[in-house]
Amino acid sequence: HMMTHTGETPYQCSQCEKAFSTNSDLTRHMMTHTGETPYQCSQCEKAFSKKSHLTRHMMTHTGETPYQCNQCEKAFSEKSKLTKHMMTHTGETPYQCSQSNKAFSRKSDLAIHMMTHTGETPYQCSQCEKAFSTNSDLTRHMMTHTGDTPYQCSQCEKAFSKKSHLTRHMMTHTGEIPYQCSQCEKAFSKKSDLTRHMMTHTGETPHQCSQCEKAFSRKSDLTRHMMTHTGKIPYQCSQCEKAFSRKSDLTRHMMTHTGETPYQC
CATH class of the missing domain: 3.30.160.60 (Classic Zinc Finger)
Incomplete structure (x- = not known):
């Protein structure tokens, strides 16, 4: 016990630089090198090198949260x-x-x-080419394939695949725009929109092109810019041979075929 006061650690690990005040602590530590897991969970197949780890794990079965x-x-x-x-x-x-x-x-x-x-996106969608940085983002994305919309609006018939989308939608009923810019009079219904907007004041451009020196405040702008390097133009006109890198450009172009003139003087 006195070694806890003196800081003495005479029991040296032969595999690494760690040292311990008791032989039992060294013995437990050695299991991290040997892979030994003597503490077996009685509820599932998991096993642990330390009894304390097993004790914590058991709470996942009992639901205990002390x-x-x-x-x-x-x-x-x-x-x-x-x-x-x-x-x-x-x-x-x-x-x-x-x-x-x-x-x-x-x-x-x-x-x-x-x-x-x-740019790492380890969670790959099995239905399309999209990939995500988090498993939760992939789970939400999969709903676009399954059509699952569990979040129902109580004011109208709309339903959403994400709770955050329902929350934002509810603001169309309440008129709420809680995210106020501290630099100008603009306000936003989404925090992410305010964050992106603030970059117009700070000049921050965190999304760097890996092919040239250009950088952008929005990831979507970087994605579109990358098409200038790859030559990818995914939005194809169904009436002629023209194609566009942005959906909004295709929408405007289609008006040349339909004769639509929505912008009235």
């Missing part, structure tokens, strides 16, 4: 999860992006954000 947040009603099965959650109340963001000024309260959120810089 770590209660004192700021809200949420509770957690692990103390570390409560600690991370508390940052949402304190505003602490220790995980700093090395490529921009953004910082996050969770390491996992930083990892996801970094994909906006690397």
Whole structure:
């Protein structure tokens, strides 16, 4: 016990630089090298190298959440999860992006954000060519293929595949535009729209082209720009041979065939 006061760690791991104050701690640590997992879950096939890890895992079966947040009603099965959650109340963001000024309260959120810089999209749709940086984004996208729209508007017949889309839609009934720009009089119904708009004031262009020096404030603008390198023009006119990189350009072009003149003097 006195070694906990003196800091003495005589039990040295032969596989790495770590050292421990007790032989039992060294024995448990060695399992990380050997892959030994003697603590078997009685409810499923998982096994663990530490008894404490098994104890935490068992809470996924029992639903036990002993770590209660004192700021809200949420509770957690692990103390570390409560600690991370508390940052949402304190505003602490220790995980700093090395490529921009953004910082996050969770390491996992930083990892996801970094994909906006690397362009990594590991979650591939099995129905089309789209890929996403998070599994939750892929799950929501799959609803565009299945037609699943579980979020029903209580004011009209519209339904949506995403809860956030329903929330935004409800603003068309309430007239709410809660996201106010601090630099001008504009306001937005979506936080993401305000974030993009703010870049017009700051001049921030985080979406960098990998083929040239151009950078853009919006990912969609970068996507369209990349077509100048790839030659891809996906929006094909059904009446003639013309094709366009933007859907809005195709829509305007179609008016030359229909004779439609919506912009009246």
